[in-house]
Amino acid sequence: MLGMPDPPIVRIDLGSGAPAYAQIVAQLRALLVSGALAPGTRLPTVRQLAVDLGVHHNTVALAYRTLAEEGWLELRRGRGAVVVAREGQRANSRAQEEFSRRLEGLLAKAAADGLSPKAIVREFEALGRELWKEKRR
Amino acid sequence: MLGMPDPPIVRIDLGSGAPAYAQIVAQLRALLVSGALAPGTRLPTVRQLAVDLGVHHNTVALAYRTLAEEGWLELRRGRGAVVVAREGQRANSRAQEEFSRRLEGLLAKAAADGLSPKAIVREFEALGRELWKEKRR
């Protein structure tokens, strides 16, 4: 079975309202936090990922640049995007407040859309396991 | 102690990146879901809330209209905005997916910003209690 193309590393939902570049950033960040993308890993080129997702390569480039500014990636012309080791951030109160506010909005929206508290908690626990499974070692 | 103005029903963070009207929607929806704003309650006028928050009244009006379309409010010229009883939504898979995706992004962002898993879980539980405290009766 040769020539089987790998599935794209991320999958975005165009027409979801959320900007494409932000979706790319969010999903890649999740993979980076979980350790699924370890330092040294080379990301697909901006053009490759762009065609996979059906967006312009500059849109992917903006996502990569955002993550590079956060310290996750190293970008160089002609070489590509490589995951780098990133020193842990100190939790500032700003981030804490921002998180609290957004989480409240998200939970309220889910409840308004009919999701049961049980389903919400289940999802939370599942995602938590996924995100920290590598880090717990 | 007369003339003591009530604190605004919501508090938004201008310069937080998130659109003002979306922040208003999110916070009001949280109050509506929790039952803190029960059917029959009258919301502040668009102009009143606008000056409280330092935005234009049309911005508040857009937020109110959004919630009205979701079935939370009834809007009428000259009368104001009143909370109405809203029949519960059925949980569609669309909403479930959207929630999962956004929650994953939010948790990853929090972790990237240095928040510990413990702090994240604590916040989640606190908000959950707040959101469903009235509904559990």
Place this chain on the structure above:
DNA sequence: CATGCTTGTACAATGTATATGTACAATAGT
């Protein structure tokens, strides 16, 4: 080392979203 290809980047152009300024329509109170 020269040439061509691959990679990320810069920048202008376009469309969409967000916020505002202003005027209007419907309702309530007098």
Place this chain on the structure above:
DNA sequence: ACTATTGTACATATACATTGTACAAGCATG
């Protein structure tokens, strides 16, 4: 009736998101 209050409609200004196109830096092959 009249006036004040309330949400609404619409045009305008500005910021954001996405794209088209051209460029700069690194790599590979001869």
